Amino acid sequence: MPVSRYSLLGTRYSKTMHRWSELFIPTLREAPADAEVASHKFLVRAGYIRQLAAGIYSYLFLGNRSFNKIIRIVREEMDKIGQEYYLPALHPRELWEASGRYALMGENLFRLKDRKGTDMCLGMTEEEVMTSIALKELRSYKQLPQIWYQIAPKFRDEPRPRSGLLRVRQFMMKDSYSFDIDAAGLDVSYKKHYEAYCRIFDRCGLKYMVVEADSGAMGGKESHEFMVRTPAGEDQIVSCDGCDYAANMEKATSKLEAVTDLVAEGDGKPLLVHTPGQKTIEEVARYLGVSPKNKIKTLAYMADEVDEKGKKKSRAIVVLMRGDHQLNEAKFNATVATATRPMEEPEIEALFNSPAGYLGPLGIEWARDLKNHGGKPLLLVDKALEGRVNLIAGANKKDYHLKNLTPGKDFHPTAYADLRSVTAGEACPNCGKPLRIDTAVEVGHIFKLGYRYSESMGLRVLDRNGKEVMPIMGCYGIGIERILTAAVEQGNDNDGFWLPAAIAPFEVVVAPVNVKDEAVRNASEDIAKRLEAAGFDVVLDDRDERPGVKFKDADLVGIPFRITVGKKVTEGTVEVVLRETREVCDVTISAIVEYLQGVLRRSG
């Protein structure tokens, strides 16, 4: 069977040759006005999707075919490492309260009531459901490890759905969960996912990169994101062309060039200097004739917390950065493990006894420890300031700054932490070459969860000594429509897009130039049938349309190969057109199957 070729690609959709004239492929000459990004415009124009509501889309014939091909690849690879489940999307409130996420997820969780008035919600992910199964069923270390997954719709009431399929409210997700007896086991499950994900994205034809990611405030240890570079993306990733370093902005670091510290003035003690009207870092630096690198930027935040009794309390958190550096709020929030907001003017006055613009770390009693802070304000200092001397900061007095400030000597930070956003061109922490920053779409995420759910939901098994232990978990996600979206973003031009053959709705479109010409028509039918028999997903454009119409549609809808059947059939020849390069090649009709198999093998 020539189908053996398909063990290579493994994407054959169904054993049916489709005739364009009988299909519903509503292509549009113009994109809807509200589409901004390329993938959104083209998927609508190509008749893949139609919008139902903000962030909610219907998949038409072509879209669904591509979608199913992606799912098939994901399923095949996941089946190699885990077991597929099918879990409900409709969850009882209690389940989410058990994990503490009912409150945590806030407005992003879709909530509804059943007829009896019972609170329900729509699943955003399935940690709770999977863990509850594990909770009821897993008893012994002998049953571990387990990897369970599903491919099912997820619901998130996003504050702002956008960019077509990139950020939506209902989407298809492959989510899997691993349960291991110990951290070493989790390492294995994690690695299996890492490798499976690489195979999945490779087979889907994506040019992706794997970046170190922040595991957030969830207490996880290790996390990687699978990213596809595209200007349409919402994430920023930092990477190095010189080595394989790559991380997202929340995690990225860089090697900083050494800074020349100022020489102490006077007796070396903090020295008050008059800086009338000079508020910004730039103004002060220029006024004093120093570089912003020798200045301290003082940022004031509040963490609003609610204690067990429901009482609100706010804690002041002050951050010191090098004058020319930007605070990364994700790093900051991860460090303090809570949500924060900038201080308001009265709060600044209350803590510093000074107007904004002249803030500094002196004269305030800071907490000694991040956890046991005793209600005192926290002073977090960015690592770039560690070891620096004779810096300049605000004096907490209008129109005055202080010179000769040395952290650890003149004031005592609660903690040093990496709080800085890397900027493009800084040196790679591994090899020193300049770093680049790109926007990207996150198509997959693997994450060592740890004991977050085992603990909150009370998951225990007996180990080989008969002792109760908490299994350790990992969770792993892939956004199905994001694969499609990223593929479209990755391959498009003015006329449309081309998908990698493995995820294209059809691999080949056979386009007879004139269906009223009997020789052309017969040859087209013959070619389409032979390709179909050889295992290709093929569509025959048998519409009685002018060639221009067929070519335009073929260019638009993402099919990677076109066979144009025209006058040259009388010589026994047709044209094979590669959509991506527009390379055209005359091929003998009798050799067409072998030819395409060869092309596919090279491109696939």
Next chain:
RNA sequence: CGGGGCGUAGCGCAGCCUGGUAGCGCACCUGCCUUGGGCGCAGGGGGUCGUAGGUUCAAAUCCUAUCGCCCCGACCA
């Protein structure tokens, strides 16, 4: 949630300021014509002007409310 924009035929838009017959291009239907890049000619169908209320002799147009969609920001295990 803050800021901005838009809802008129399937799609893209004009008309609104200055109230008085609802229009254009594409798509669609019929016929003829044409057949290697959205061809041409002729004829034709299709719109509660997002919704509700108000002002007016008269509202797509002015006023109020409301719903929806898009963009920027905030948010995003």
